[in-house]
Amino acid sequence: MKTRIAVRNLRLCTKDCLCLYVCPTGATDTEDSIIDISKCTGCGDCADACPGGAISMVPLEYPPQQKKEDSVLTESYRMIKNKATQEKTAAQIAASTDDDALYRLMTAVARSVRLVNEDLLRESGYMLPQSGNTHALLHEWAENPPADDFPVEAARKLLELIPDNDA
Amino acid sequence: MKYVCSICGYVYDDSAEGIPFSELSDSWVCPLCGAAKSLFSPPKTTAGSITPARTDPTEAAPARTTAAHSTEEMHRLTAGELSALCSNLARGCEKQYKNEEAGLFREIAAYFAAxxxxxxxxxxxxxxxxxxNDLTTGYPAVQSAAxxxxxxxxxxxxxxGxxxxxxxxxxxxxxxxxxxxFLRNTQIWVCSVCGFAYVGNTPPELCPVCKVPAWKFDKIEGRNSA
Known part of the structure; x- marks a missing residue:
């Protein structure tokens, strides 16, 4: 059974096309340059042959997520709350201003703060979609949706698609 | 005299420049990353110059009632926090080339944002x-715990951050x-990896914070051009 698949980064691909020559199943030869994962056997010959380093082998299964200390999480979650408030504040100012410069500045701030917050959350127990933490949230939403208009089907579908590595 | 940019490390050397640093106008910004003049300071002379600025141990985290509530707190995240949590997981799925999963997480993120x-x-x-508040207490507290x-x-x-x-x-x-x-007739760019914001006609060649190339920057569109 294959444990990994080849993916091509189009930004790095210099069209040397060695992947076409070495692929035993023709998986790399497609009209949209995206490697056909149904044909890919995970052998890695294309990644080894690629002179541009544009192909990498992505695992199909991921290891359990690294554990975090409670002492760090407590401080990080305080910061996560602040960042969410900052993002909302900036978005509100952007929505209510007539000044195009302020609109752009606050849109930039809201986007920037969101990225910083995603980074904090990634390092605070939500790095892998396959983590037990992620699954606990998805289960909670699937079983007790927070509101009637919550997209509960999305949560259910994610539970089907993503394995729980910490189970 | 030398002055170092606290964001990107650019060095302004008085002896190599026409104008001494102290005589530059207050609107002068770092030629590499656009940081304000006030974010420059003389180089650290101690050997331990790798230590990030602002981690003065005397200022560090006040003792706090610890962990007891942390797990519970995590399970009661606000909608704004959950939106960021889900857009983070969407990016995690994208990195694993799981587009369907990424789309589903984005859908939940959009719900919480709304x-x-x-x-x-x-x-x-x-x-x-x-x-x-983040700069004086938040980051020093996280940094010291970490x-x-x-x-x-x-x-x-x-x-x-x-x-x-x-x-x-x-x-x-x-x-x-x-x-x-200062924002008219120019653009605002945000690094799509770390969130660094830059004012200028073109983005920096390398992000001064996380070092990704210019194409990783997004231009912030105005309301009319959006």
Missing amino acids: VTPDEPDGDLTHLLSLFE QTAGDRGTQRVCVW QKVTVILNSLVQRYQREGSA
């Missing part, structure tokens, strides 16, 4: 006080001081 209640103090002064626990991932988050917060703080302060003139 139901996030307005902040009662939605003005620039309040925004600046929130940045200031150092004690030997958590280098979280220390990295602090290095990046602190620099990005300093830049945002500085840009918003400048807007309050000078109005919108």
